[in-house]
Amino acid sequence: MSRLMKRFATAPAPPVAARELTAVSADGSRLHVEVHGPDGAPAVVLAHGWSCSTHFWAAQIRELAADHRVVAYDQRGHGRTPAVAKAGHSTEALADDLEAVLATALEPGERAVLAGHSMGGMTLMAAASRPKFAEHAAAALLCSTGSSRLVAESLVVPMRAGGFRTRLTGAILGSRAPLGPVTPVSRKILRYATMGPGTAPERVAECARIVHACPRPTRVAWAHVLAELDLDAGVREMRLPTAVVAGTADRLTPIVHARALAASLPECVRLVELAGTGHMTPVEAPEAVTAEIRKLVGAHLGKDAPGRQDTGRQDTRTKLEENA
Known part of the structure; x- marks a missing residue:
């Protein structure tokens, strides 16, 4: 076995949950929920993106579960x-x-920091005006996401912006073609479309395993929803301290989306631009994403956390060291 294959084979297993729950949605759909970390610790809720799963947050769960729920x-x-x-x-x-x-995993009135990546961030925007969101959300992290014009702004197809590029991008993202098993070629394609050029090979492989595990009907159905996305009104409803994190090399939701969110959010506390990072920020730059979650917990769930009136707006552009 080659050295590279050994690195892929020895990738850390996803964390094992302390508890597993089932949440029942309004239409009766049953959702798999995992709870990690000690009871009574500050709560963090993670919502993953399109074609991913809870495994996408493995690095954040490992780091945060020591002192967070x-x-x-x-x-x-x-x-x-x-x-x-x-x-x-x-x-x-x-x-x-x-x-x-939120109703299943948190106690009534319990506050948490909510973090959403890509479609998970869109989930937060969609829920921003909901009663349970207002009851439980102390602060939020929007990670590599956007609120509208996803296909039109995408840079996956390397050509001039316009109607033809938009139609071609939509056809590619909504393709019914099966992904099949992970191969060296599929890893290269995934890396080009969703990750920065300097991403470590083991992190590309980790994302490939997660994305390829998504059932084709699910991937296609949600691609069509995202193609028509318009959550600009939801952004304006996010009246809580919110940080925005994005990679400057993101082709799926280019940095223009993060900057637009930071400008539109009522209480944007921080915009962090990760130089050279692509769309899969929690996997590509796990330390940076985890640090932002910790900052929000410390500022808005800690014992000495100031009230919302003390949160100030600031823009931070952070350079991520290659292969950090």
Whole structure:
């Protein structure tokens, strides 16, 4: 076995949950929920993105579970959460699901920091005006995400912006072609489309295993929802301290989305731009993403956390060291 193959084979296994729960959404859909870390610790809720699963947050769970209670769940049709009928794919359904997870995993009135990557961030935007969101969300992290014009702004297809590029991008992202097993070629394609050029090979392999495990019908159905996404109004409803993290080499949700979010959010506390990082920030730059979650917990859930009136807006552009 080559040295590179050994690195792939010895990748850390996903963390084992302390407890597993089932949340029941408004339409009866059952969601797989995992709880990590000690009871009574500050709570963090993680929502993964399109074609991923709770395994996507493995690095954050390992680091945070030592002194946080970390709740992660599989979006409908992903991971261990069953697939749903065609009508069950919508941003309203994503918001319903998040409300169900918050009600199931947290005590009444308990506050948490909510972090969403890509479609998970869109889930937070969709739920921003919901009662359970207001009850439980102390602060939020929007990670590598956008609120509208996802296909039109995508840089996956390397050509000038316009109608043809938009149609071609939509056809590629919504393709029904099976991904099949992970191969060297598929890793290269995934790396080009979703990760920065300097991403370590083992992190590319980790993302490939997660994405290729997503069932094709789920991947296609949600691609169509994201192509029509318009959550600009939801951004304006996020009236809580919110940090935005994005990679400057993101082709799926380019940095223009992060900057637009930071400008539109009522209480943006920080914009962090990770130089050379692509779309898969929690895997590509796990230390940076985990640090942002810890900052939000310390500022808004800690014993000495100031009130919202003390949160100030600042923009931070952080250079991520290659292969950090």
